[in-house]
Amino acid sequence: MPIPERFLDELIARTDLVDLVSESVRLTKKGNSYWGCCPFHSEKTPSFHVVPDKQMFKCFGCGKGGGAINYVMELENLPFRDAVAVLAKRAGMEMPETWEPSAGSRQRREKLLAINKQAARIFHKWLYEPEGAQGLAYLQQRGLSQRTLTRFGLGFAPNRWVVLIEALAKEGYDKRDLLDAGLAVNNKDGRIYDRFRNRVMFPIIDVRGEVIGFGGRVMDDSTPKYLNSPDTPVYNKSRNVFALNIAKKSKAGRVILTEGYMDTIALHQAGFDSAVASLGTSLTQEHAQLLARYFPEAIISYDGDGAGIAAAQRAIPLLEKAGMKVRVLRVTGAKDPDEFLKAYGRDAFARLLDQSENQVDYRLDQLRSKYDLEDDTQRVAFLQDAAQLLSTLPSPVEREIYGGHAAKTAGVSPEVMAQEVKKAFSRRVRKQQKQQERRDLTPAIQLQPRQRGLRYENIRSARAEEGVIRLLLLDPSLAEEMAQLPPEDFSSPLLGKVYRLLLRRAQEGLSTQLPLLAGELTGEEMDHLAYVAGKPESLANSRRSLADYIAVIRGEALKRSGVSGDDLLLAAKQNNLKKKAYMEETP
Numbered sequence: 001m002p003i004p005e006r007f008l009d010e011l012i013a014r015t016d017l018v019d020l021v022s023e024s025v026r027l028t029k030k031g032n033s034y035w036g037c038c039p040f041h042s043e044k045t046p047s048f049h050v051v052p053d054k055q056m057f058k059c060f061g062c063g064k065g066g067g068a069i070n071y072v073m074e075l076e077n078l079p080f081r082d083a084v085a086v087l088a089k090r091a092g093m094e095m096p097e098t099w100e101p102s103a104g105s106r107q108r109r110e111k112l113l114a115i116n117k118q119a120a121r122i123f124h125k126w127l128y129e130p131e132g133a134q135g136l137a138y139l140q141q142r143g144l145s146q147r148t149l150t151r152f153g154l155g156f157a158p159n160r161w162v163v164l165i166e167a168l169a170k171e172g173y174d175k176r177d178l179l180d181a182g183l184a185v186n187n188k189d190g191r192i193y194d195r196f197r198n199r200v201m202f203p204i205i206d207v208r209g210e211v212i213g214f215g216g217r218v219m220d221d222s223t224p225k226y227l228n229s230p231d232t233p234v235y236n237k238s239r240n241v242f243a244l245n246i247a248k249k250s251k252a253g254r255v256i257l258t259e260g261y262m263d264t265i266a267l268h269q270a271g272f273d274s275a276v277a278s279l280g281t282s283l284t285q286e287h288a289q290l291l292a293r294y295f296p297e298a299i300i301s302y303d304g305d306g307a308g309i310a311a312a313q314r315a316i317p318l319l320e321k322a323g324m325k326v327r328v329l330r331v332t333g334a335k336d337p338d339e340f341l342k343a344y345g346r347d348a349f350a351r352l353l354d355q356s357e358n359q360v361d362y363r364l365d366q367l368r369s370k371y372d373l374e375d376d377t378q379r380v381a382f383l384q385d386a387a388q389l390l391s392t393l394p395s396p397v398e399r400e401i402y403g404g405h406a407a408k409t410a411g412v413s414p415e416v417m418a419q420e421v422k423k424a425f426s427r428r429v430r431k432q433q434k435q436q437e438r439r440d441l442t443p444a445i446q447l448q449p450r451q452r453g454l455r456y457e458n459i460r461s462a463r464a465e466e467g468v469i470r471l472l473l474l475d476p477s478l479a480e481e482m483a484q485l486p487p488e489d490f491s492s493p494l495l496g497k498v499y500r501l502l503l504r505r506a507q508e509g510l511s512t513q514l515p516l517l518a519g520e521l522t523g524e525e526m527d528h529l530a531y532v533a534g535k536p537e538s539l540a541n542s543r544r545s546l547a548d549y550i551a552v553i554r555g556e557a558l559k560r561s562g563v564s565g566d567d568l569l570l571a572a573k574q575n576n577l578k579k580k581a582y583m584e585e586t587p
């Protein structure tokens with residue numbers, strides 16, 4: 001059952017976006033709006049814009065946009081309904097009764113979190129029982145102290161089939177609940193048994209301190225080495241990072257990214273309290289954005305093997321895109337950070353961290369390994385590739401410094417290298433200028449949504465469609481004029497959908513503010529809509545502009561339907577519309 005619309009209307013009316021955003025972002029007023037540093041990506045100069053009139057925000061850096069509900073969804077990583085509940089609580093509103101008990105999405109979430117918490121307690125308790133002796137011995141042998149075991153709530157799942165199911169049944173949870181929480185699995189015959197068996201258990205805790213899932217590790221060489229909870233309504237592996245609940249409190253100012261639970265835990269035990277790990281998946285853009293909220297800098301500390309190097313190469317651009325400074329640590333003399341710590345101690349690792357390479361040096365080094373520098377032809381090829389790489393650095397000082405490094409590697413003079421980089425840099429600048437010129441000449445490209453999936457088929461129509469939506473957002477009373485414009489005439493599916501939603505709201509006397517659409521649109525759709533809504537639109541001549549927009553949209557729709565030859569009909573229709581608007585505006 002959907003949330004009653006009147007309730008949402010009141011919620012949005014009672015929530016001031018500027019107040020809400022101010023709780024997490026320092027905003028500065030400029031004219032009629034506010035600017036601040038975006039909470040969704042790391043930045044030093046503000047590109048996050050809040051427009052009180054429209055109750056919307058828009059980031060010109062990462063592209064995120066929307067209203068109050070989207071803000072909470074994004075900031076707290078919550079689904080729509082839960083974000084509504086957060087705002088309702090904040091506004092002192094009771095959640096509507098018709099919604100809560102029947103829909104139960106939030107209840108279900110809470111139930112899953114409660115099951116996970118209970119399961120974590122049980123796993124932890126088993127670690128100290130005779131059946132868990134093997135697990136405890138394993139963790140101790142890996143060098144983990146009593147304090148660390150408690151701090152991370154590590155546990156043990158015995159080598160039996162339904163032991164967790166039975167234990168949780170005593171707490172009132174049935175097999176269905178465990179299946180939902182990802183703690184049990186279903187076999188072909190429909191038998192349900194424990195997912196985690198004979199494994200040491202790592203609870204995965206989100207930034208709010210809730211147990212959302214588990215990782216289980218075998219104690220020998222059997223496979224899979226790690227088994228993780230599947231994605232559930234409370235756990236999404238590409239949006240959560242292990243140990244961030246602890247690392248987020250670190251004063252280190254830089255996050256240490258590792259490949260696994262054991263590395264992360266070993267680092268914490270040695271006092272490096274900003275270590276985290278991505279969970280059973282390589283780093284995603286969402287992970288990077290999440291980390292960028294807490295840290296301006298990342299040190300990638302992956303294994304030294306081929307897989308680790310490849311993973312680091314993939315992670316660098318993602319972290320940079322999220323606005324972080326990136327360095328790469330090279331573990332030498334050990335296969336991973338955990339082994340390094342055991343062999344050389346914490347001071348040696350601290351030195352390793354301080355020496356961790358800037359990602360430029362790291363990439364230069366990766367490049368070098370592809371060439372045989374004894375061979376002159378290959379040496380030239382290396383220098384050209386290196387110059388190409390260095391030409392992407394925006395600062396001339398950086399280009400010079402790293403140019404020096406590359407020159408030294410290849411055994412040429414820094415001047416020669418500087419020349420090479422300069423040439424590559426000018427080529428790049430010229431290429432970018434050409435691309436810009438092409439873009440300027442074809443404004444159609446600029447008008448396209450940034451999100452690929454939302455590309456406009458018909459720019460001329462889409463521009464008018466955007467205008468109609470802006471007007472409807474600004475003044476719902478204009479809906480009366482729109483009776484002649486059916487949503488089917490819209491060329492953009494997204495804009496057509498938004499138009500239909502807003503029109504219906506307006507006709508039912510509901511508010512047509514952008515934040516109210518949060519439940520109906522995906523994040524990407526909302527980002528684009530916030531961009532559309534943010535473009536200038538005047539209400540001064542609104543009826544006239546509306547008539548023009550409608551004429552364009554109808555005209556283009558007629559063309560699409562194949563009536564394009566009939567210019568007379570088209571012209572007549574357009575004239576009629578214009579006349580109508582004119583007469584209404586003239587007193």
Ligand SMILES: [Zn+2]
Nearest residue numbers: 038041059062
């Ligand atoms: Zn941003």
